[in-house]
Amino acid sequence: MTFSQDLAGSWRLRGTGVDIAATVPGCVHTDLLADGRIPDPFLDDNEHAVAWVGRQDWTYERDVSWDGPSQERVDLVFEGLDTAARISLGDTVIGETRNMHRTHRFDVTSILAGRSGPPAPTGGRALKVHFTSAYTEAERVRDIVGPRPNAYPEPFPFIRKMACGFGWDWGPTLVTAGIWRPVRLEGWSTARIATVRPLCTYDGDAGTLDLTAGVERTRDSALRAQVLLDGRELAVLDLPASETSVRGEIKVPGVTPWNPIGHGEPALYMLTVMLTAVDGTVLDRWQQLTGFRTVHIDRSADDAGTRFVFHVNGEPVLVKGVNWIPDDIFPSRMTRERYELRLRQAAGAGVNLIRVWGGGIYEDRAFYEVCDELGLMVWQDFLFACACYPEEEPLRSEVLAEARDNVTRLSPHPSLVTWNGNNENLWLRGAHGWAGDPGGDLSWGAGYYLEDLPAIVAELDPTRPYQAGSPWSGSWEHEPNDPAHQTFHSWEVWNRQDYRHYRDSAPRFVAEFGWQAPPAWRTLRDAVSDEPMLPDSPGVLHHQKAEDGNGKLARGLAPHFPAPATTEAWHYLTQLNQVRAVRTGIEHWRSYWPHTGGTIVWQLNDLWPVTSWAAIDGAGRFKPLYFALREMYADRALTIAPRDGGLVVAVLNDHPSAWTGELRLEHRDINGAVLSSTTSPVIAEARSVALVQASATCPVAAGTQPAAPVRAANRDAALVVATLGEARAIWFAEDSGYADAGLTVTAESVPGGLDVRLHAAGPARDVLLQADRIHPDAVVDRGFLTLLPGESTVLHVRAPIELDPGSIKDPWVLTDLSTVLNP
Ligand code: BMA
Numbered sequence: 001m002t003f004s005q006d007l008a009g010s011w012r013l014r015g016t017g018v019d020i021a022a023t024v025p026g027c028v029h030t031d032l033l034a035d036g037r038i039p040d041p042f043l044d045d046n047e048h049a050v051a052w053v054g055r056q057d058w059t060y061e062r063d064v065s066w067d068g069p070s071q072e073r074v075d076l077v078f079e080g081l082d083t084a085a086r087i088s089l090g091d092t093v094i095g096e097t098r099n100m101h102r103t104h105r106f107d108v109t110s111i112l113a114g115r116s117g118p119p120a121p122t123g124g125r126a127l128k129v130h131f132t133s134a135y136t137e138a139e140r141v142r143d144i145v146g147p148r149p150n151a152y153p154e155p156f157p158f159i160r161k162m163a164c165g166f167g168w169d170w171g172p173t174l175v176t177a178g179i180w181r182p183v184r185l186e187g188w189s190t191a192r193i194a195t196v197r198p199l200c201t202y203d204g205d206a207g208t209l210d211l212t213a214g215v216e217r218t219r220d221s222a223l224r225a226q227v228l229l230d231g232r233e234l235a236v237l238d239l240p241a242s243e244t245s246v247r248g249e250i251k252v253p254g255v256t257p258w259n260p261i262g263h264g265e266p267a268l269y270m271l272t273v274m275l276t277a278v279d280g281t282v283l284d285r286w287q288q289l290t291g292f293r294t295v296h297i298d299r300s301a302d303d304a305g306t307r308f309v310f311h312v313n314g315e316p317v318l319v320k321g322v323n324w325i326p327d328d329i330f331p332s333r334m335t336r337e338r339y340e341l342r343l344r345q346a347a348g349a350g351v352n353l354i355r356v357w358g359g360g361i362y363e364d365r366a367f368y369e370v371c372d373e374l375g376l377m378v379w380q381d382f383l384f385a386c387a388c389y390p391e392e393e394p395l396r397s398e399v400l401a402e403a404r405d406n407v408t409r410l411s412p413h414p415s416l417v418t419w420n421g422n423n424e425n426l427w428l429r430g431a432h433g434w435a436g437d438p439g440g441d442l443s444w445g446a447g448y449y450l451e452d453l454p455a456i457v458a459e460l461d462p463t464r465p466y467q468a469g470s471p472w473s474g475s476w477e478h479e480p481n482d483p484a485h486q487t488f489h490s491w492e493v494w495n496r497q498d499y500r501h502y503r504d505s506a507p508r509f510v511a512e513f514g515w516q517a518p519p520a521w522r523t524l525r526d527a528v529s530d531e532p533m534l535p536d537s538p539g540v541l542h543h544q545k546a547e548d549g550n551g552k553l554a555r556g557l558a559p560h561f562p563a564p565a566t567t568e569a570w571h572y573l574t575q576l577n578q579v580r581a582v583r584t585g586i587e588h589w590r591s592y593w594p595h596t597g598g599t600i601v602w603q604l605n606d607l608w609p610v611t612s613w614a615a616i617d618g619a620g621r622f623k624p625l626y627f628a629l630r631e632m633y634a635d636r637a638l639t640i641a642p643r644d645g646g647l648v649v650a651v652l653n654d655h656p657s658a659w660t661g662e663l664r665l666e667h668r669d670i671n672g673a674v675l676s677s678t679t680s681p682v683i684a685e686a687r688s689v690a691l692v693q694a695s696a697t698c699p700v701a702a703g704t705q706p707a708a709p710v711r712a713a714n715r716d717a718a719l720v721v722a723t724l725g726e727a728r729a730i731w732f733a734e735d736s737g738y739a740d741a742g743l744t745v746t747a748e749s750v751p752g753g754l755d756v757r758l759h760a761a762g763p764a765r766d767v768l769l770q771a772d773r774i775h776p777d778a779v780v781d782r783g784f785l786t787l788l789p790g791e792s793t794v795l796h797v798r799a800p801i802e803l804d805p806g807s808i809k810d811p812w813v814l815t816d817l818s819t820v821l822n823p
Contacts, residue, residue, distance in 0.1 A: 002192050002284045003068040005185040007127075011062040025332045027082065027178030028058050028131075042608050042618070044529055045542045047172040054175030058131045064089070064185065065124030066112045071187030072218045074112050078104045080181030081129065082332075083161040084137035090125035098137060098394070099160035100180070101362055101383060101402045103409075112185070131177035134161055141394060146442060148388035151428070157387045160398045163359040164325060164385075169546040170603070170612035171329060180332040181364075191217045193225075193275050193284040194244075197411045199463045200292045202313055207255035207292035209234065210463075213273055214245040221277065228272040257313050258291025258414035259375060261352040262635060262654060266375035267291055271412065289372060291414030297465040298597075299474060305484030306474050308509035309597040310353075310377070310417065318590070318654050318687070319598025320633040321353035321379070322346055322615070323512060326360040329607045336366040343370045345616060346604055349626055350633030353377040355470075355511065355600050358423035359385030362406045371415035378415045379600070381470065382453055384422035388429070388444035403453055407460045419457050419466045421449035424489065426469040427480040470511045483507035490585065494552065494613075498559045499581035503641065506592040513585050514602030516546065516553055517578035517625065518571055519609055519617030521812070522772035526619065527609035535570045544611040553611075556581065560735040561821065568812050572820050576766055578613075579628040579784055586632040587639040591650035591689055601629065621772055627783030638724055640694055640731040647695040647731060649722045653684035660684075661725050665694055668719040672763040672789040675717075682724060694720050694731070719763065721788065730786060732765070741765065741816045742789075747805035753778065753798040754805055756814070760787035766817040774807045775799045 013022035013031045020035040032038040032053065039046045066074050076089070082100040086093060094106045111125060138155035148157055154166035154173065167173030186192075195214040200207060213225050220241040227235045229252060237246045256267035268289040275284040298309040298316070310317045327342055328334055346354055354371065356363055358381030371378050382403060389395070410416050425445050449468045457466040473485035481488055483505050490513035493501045499515065518524055518540075528539030535550060544550055553574050557564070560577065564570035582601060589596045606618035615625040631637060635655040640647055653659040663682040667675045684690035695717070720731040742761025747754045756769060764787040771778035778799035787793060797803065808814055 001282055002186060002188040003071065005066065005068050005187070007062070007064060007183045007185065011060050011179075014059045014061065015056050022060055024060065024062075024179045024183060025080075025181050027176040027180055027330050027332050028053055029174060029176045030330050030333060031178075041172065041174055042527055044527070044539045047174065047542070051173065054173075054177075055133050055135055057133055057136075058177050060129045060131075060179055062127055063124040064112070064127045066185055066187065068185070068187045072109070072189040073107060073192075074109045074185055074187045076106045076108045076127070076183070077186050078179065078181070078183050080179070082131075082176065082178050082180040083134055083159055084132040086130045086132075088126075088128045088130070099398045099402055100162060101160055102398070102405050103181075105186075108185070129179060134159055134175050134177065141390075145390040145392045145395065148390060148442065148444060149428075150387035152386065157384075157389045158395070160383075160395070160402060162326065162331065162361050163383070163387075164607070165329065167545070168325075168359060169549075170325070170606060170610050170614070171545060172608055174329050176330060178332060188218075188284065190219060190221060190277060191215045191223055191275060191283050193273060193286045195408050196273050196286045196288075197408050197460060198271055198288075198290055199411060199461060200290050200414065201294045201463050202255070202257040202292040203294065204314060205253075207252035207257070209250040209252055209271075209292075210247070211237075211250065211273070212245060212247045213237070213275075213286075215239065215275060217244065223283070224276045224278060226274040226276060228274070229269050231270070231272070252292065255292050258293040258372070260312050260317055260377045260417075261347060261375040263312065263315060263317060263375075263656075266372065266414070268372055268414070288412045289369065290412045291372060293414050295417045295464060297418065297467075299486060304595065305478075305482070305508060306486050307594075307597065308486045309594055312377070312417065316594060316687070317352070317377075317598075318593050319353045319377075319509070319600065320351055320654070321355055321598060321600035322349075322351050322604035322629075323355045323357050323600055323602045324360070324363075324604050325357055326363075326607055327605050331361055331364075334364060334366075336364075336370075339364065339366045340370050341620075342605060342616070343367070343374060343376060345622075345626070347374045347376055349615070349629040350635070351376065351604075351629070352633075353379060353417070353598070353600065354604065355379040355381065355420075357381055357385065357603075358383050358420070362410070365409075368410060368413040368415060372413050374415075376415055377417045378413070379418050379420060380410065380416055381420045381423055382448075384425055384445060384448065386424050386428065388442075389422075389425065389448065391443035391445065391447045399448060400452060400456070403456045404460060407456060411461055416464065419453070419461070419464055420470050421453050421466070421468040421472075423470055425449065427471050427489070487511040489513065493585075494556075494581070499556065499577075499584050502581070502585040503588045503643075506589065506596050508595070509597040510585070510589055510599045512600060512602045513582075514613035515556065515578045515581035516549060516611055516613050517575045517623055518611040519606070519614075519619065520621035520623060520772045521568075521571060521770055522776050523609045523617045523619040523621055524571070524611075526776075532567070534567050535564075540611075543609055546612075549611060553577075565823070569820050569823075572768065572812075572815065575624050575768075576784060576817070578623070578625050582625055583628055583632055584641075586629075587637075587650065587652075588641060590632070590637075590652050591639065591641070591643075591648075591691065593652075593654075593689055622779070622783070624768060624783030627781075636727060638722055638727040638729040640720055640722055640729045643691075646693055646697060647720060649692045649694045649729065651682055651684040651690040651692065651724060653689065654687055656686050658683055658685050659690075659724070663692055664721075664723040665692075666719075666721040666723075667695075667717050668721060668788075670718040672719065694722060730788075741767070741787075741818050743767065743787075743816060745808060745814055747797075747808040749802070749805055753796065754803050754808065756795040756797060756808055757792065758787065758795065759792040760789060762789055763787070764816050764818075767814070768816070769795050769797065769808075769814045770812060771797050771799075773810065773813045774803055775801065777801075778803065
């Protein structure tokens with residue numbers, strides 16, 4: 001039986017002038033940090049102070065001996081080496097690697113144990129993993145293949161390493177090295193299971209398991225693969241002496257399908273493959289949870305262009321998605337607990353799909369296992385982003401091997417619903433390409449996205465739809481980012497326009513769009529020691545990586561609010577604008593379902609403290625956007641928005657049963673007093689949208705002047721309120737000029753925190769409680785909220801320590817829009 005010996009734990013790390021204890025799995029930066037050799041790179045501009053780390057070579061070292069039972073073969077297995085590594089054992093160089101995204105296996109039998117003899121004498125051999133600086137390696141490759149256009153000034157397209165480690169428009173440049181995933185010795189005899197590729201589908205009645213198992217052998221002898229589901233034998237597949245792989249297509253009647261969130265249970269089954277000799281001796285065992293479902297993306301043509309609608313088990317699924325970036329700039333720090341926390345938070349916001357973006361990594365097994373369990377669909381990019389990628393050697397074979405490796409590794413996960421060729425690289429080369437032309441006959445990645453990767457997916461995983469890129473219109477006939485055809489990235493609005501322009505079009509699927517805001521106050525304060533801390537003080541600017549990011553934030557505020565007078569007001573208003581912008585987009589596009597197949601917000605998370613598009617900041621704190629997503633992505637949501645010159649209520653029903661009731665519409669004046677109200681019956685069928693006219697004209701003042709008093713014409717229709725059951729939507733004709741909120745606030749100590757009772761005498765708009773201003777670990781259960789006159793609510797603040805109820809009165813802990821605008 002295969003025997004595994006973990007080599008995690010303590011190693012030495014050596015570099016010029018450095019010889020310290022190291023932790024494996026890990027990376028150079030975290031070892032140097034643990035030893036006090038570098039300052040915290042997340043603080044102020046320490047990123048620059050530690051830049052030297054990425055320019056150096058590093059060696060990890062420890063002694064190893066084979067401690068397991070005597071075996072015919074002993075392999076050294078690295079699940080991940082980051083990146084350009086030379087591995088030696090004793091005096092022998094056993095291999096060189098240059099791809100962070102692959103696993104590597106080396107036969108070390110003759111060095112460690114002797115092919116058939118007893119284990120090597122104690123004392124072991126020195127195992128050394130020498131890492132060449134990723135810059136040195138990337139620059140070497142760039143010299144071979146020639147430079148290529150790139151949205152960023154760093155050489156990430158020339159090395160198969162997490163691109164965003166080289167810096168992004170939300171991330172620092174922290175180029176690390178190390179043994180970032182587990183490493184072990186694996187001893188085996190006769191044969192071992194090399195790969196298992198289960199493709200599970202569901203036809204509405206029964207499941208099908210199309211299973212391919214690959215073996216590696218030390219000798220030619222007949223073998224058997226026994227396949228079990230939840231412990232029940234499904235099949236026994238024979239492997240004749242000459243074969244190294246076996247395939248079985250097995251019908252599995254009576255299974256419960258795996259369903260995405262909102263569409264039923266995500267049923268999982270334990271799949272086991274036992275490799276045995278013909279005499280029944282067990283040689284190896286493979287085990288993983290899997291699920292049965294069939295995924296299809298409807299990309300058929302219609303009058304408006306080309307659709308992009310996910311179907312799971314035959315049912316159309318409205319995608320309520322978020323984009324995922326690596327949750328830590330040093331991904332070796334990720335734990336199962338942290339994946340679990342973050343993904344549960346995504347699901348908790350009503351998200352049903354998470355897109356693993358191409359500038360990051362193929363995530364850890366734990367990521368996909370949690371998604372499987374939650375019913376959270378995964379859209380996986382192949383790892384190419386925002387640049388031209390050379391297709392020549394020495395990169396090409398790495399790219400192909402990495403794709404095969406990961407398509408196989410991730411195949412058991414029912415949550416994984418689609419493979420995508422790249423992020424924005426086809427768009428980049430479209431007629432309006434924004435990163436220039438590689439020139440001449442130089443390759444730029446098209447062969448990967450349009451030929452190699454689809455061929456690999458078709459061969460290894462034909463059950464999952466493949467798209468060449470995001471965005472992609474389906475062919476060169478239309479611009480890659482044509483909103484009428486398939487996937488669209490909506491960035492013009494954030495970059496150049498007011499967020500109201502999200503309403504100008506109804507793309508077929510919005511795979512990226514977003515709006516920036518600073519992180520939680522505490523997160524920013526902990527990362528920046530500027531005194532005073534200003535929106536444009538050096539530390540704050542260092543933690544804003546987007547080109548003209550602060551300028552865009554300011555221009556985004558200008559049509560709605562007067563220029564903020566303090567950093568606190570800037571922080572409040574930019575967070576509010578982020579919520580309003582994303583809300584405008586999602587609510588508008590969702591009202592076009594199924595014409596618009598879904599939205600994937602840029603972005604769920606951050607990997608350090610930064611002003612970015614994220615809903616959860618780099619310290620793991622919720623920005624108010626998080627709570628707003630929960631409302632926008634609720635199964636049932638009500639919205640009011642301008643449409644066709646009037647105001648329209650959209651009854652958004654992503655629920656398996658119809659939503660029926662009396663829709664109440666009120667027009668209210670500037671003080672919130674009801675001027676008129678009507679009720680009418682409404683039906684939004686299951687998984688559909690009903691539109692109801694709220695007003696024939698739209699009482700919105702286009703181009704509202706900052707701080708302008710509400711104009712007379714609007715005074716009588718200042719608010720439109722729609723209510724259906726528990727759901728409510730409010731339309732405010734203008735951004736400012738409303739009456740005093742007249743808030744009464746009382747905080748009461750309860751076990752675990754404070755209950756904060758709010759009562760509003762006037763219209764209390766965009767009340768925000770910032771729990772992190774009470775205590776760094778305090779959390780609250782709501783973001784921005786609005787109360788109409790006479791309404792009350794209770795906010796729950798929870799913290800690991802007892803909180804003083806008086807702290808609710810501290811500056812900026814609890815505020816609302818009218819207080820911010822009229823301090
Ligand atoms: C798109 C993404 C990311 C980027 C984001 C914000 O380009 O794919 O590369 O971070 O927009 O600019």
